[in-house]
Amino acid sequence: MIKKKSLLGALVLAATMAFSANPAQAAGETAHAYQQSWTFSGVFGTYDRNQLRRGFQVFKEACSSCHGLDFIAFRNLSEPGGPQYSEEAVRALAAEFTVEDIEAEGGERPAIPADRWPDPFENDQIARDANSGALPPDLSLMAKARTIHQEFPWWVFNYFTAYQEGGADYIYNLLTRYAEPPEGEELQPGMYYNEFYGPIVMPNPLSDGLISYEGEGTPETVEQYALDVAAFLQWTADPHMVSRKQMGFRVMIFLVLLAGMMYLVKRKIWANAH
DSSP states (O other): OOOOOOHHHHHHHHHHHHHTSOHHHHTTOOOOOOOOOOTTOSTTOOOOHHHHHHHHHHIIIIITTTOOOTTOBGGGGGSTTSOOOOHHHHHHHHTTSEEEOTTSGGGEEEOOTTSBOOOSSSSHHHHHHTTTTOOOOOOTTHHHHOOOOOOTTGGGGHHHHTOOOHHHHHHHHHHHOBOOOOTTOOOOTTOEEETTTEEESSOOOOOTTSSOOSSSSSOOSHHHHHHHHHHHHHHHHOTTHHHHHHHHHHHHHHHHHHHHHHHHHHHHHTTTOO
């Protein structure tokens, strides 16, 4: 069933996920996060369309069985700045799913590009029953709801570098740092150990060779999968980032030119003043 949520609901969800981080993170005691070099970092950074396509493939094949994308419609996958699939490919992808529609015969119909990505479970209780009592979070805004911890004074430099990739770095570290628990630490049944997060209900969703990429040259490793899906989830959380940066750059140029013009006008008006 496709859930219809307002912008207010999206903001509430993001705030809830941000404050529901594990206790270690809330106390500023998370393990050190390894920051990555992203194509969308910095003032002039942009999304890599090929990486977004690979990331969507990782989400679809490894994540979508438990997690949804409530705020992403199929048609968003064809929009500029994103994976930019063709309209035909988006229609074919949507047709693979069925959605509830009280006006359709039998109460269901094939999805169309305007429909949102369907939830993997019919309701929250079924989702909890299938995941040891834990509710898998929606991933639409995950890259905005999470970030990495940085010690002072390193976070000060973020104001100069325009660092906004904390969510993508968080997702990458989470997916790549599953390990055996430290000696002497016992995990509760149904729990797994993650060096970055600590005890976690979600099992490791990735393994080398799990997903086959089209073409040659791209490594099919956990690290590459994590990089690609983290970039894709950064896009789902901030799909208009590139256009926003471009507009900001134009505004800055306009302000510089305007300041120059105002200075010249001032010089002209007050040239003969004593």
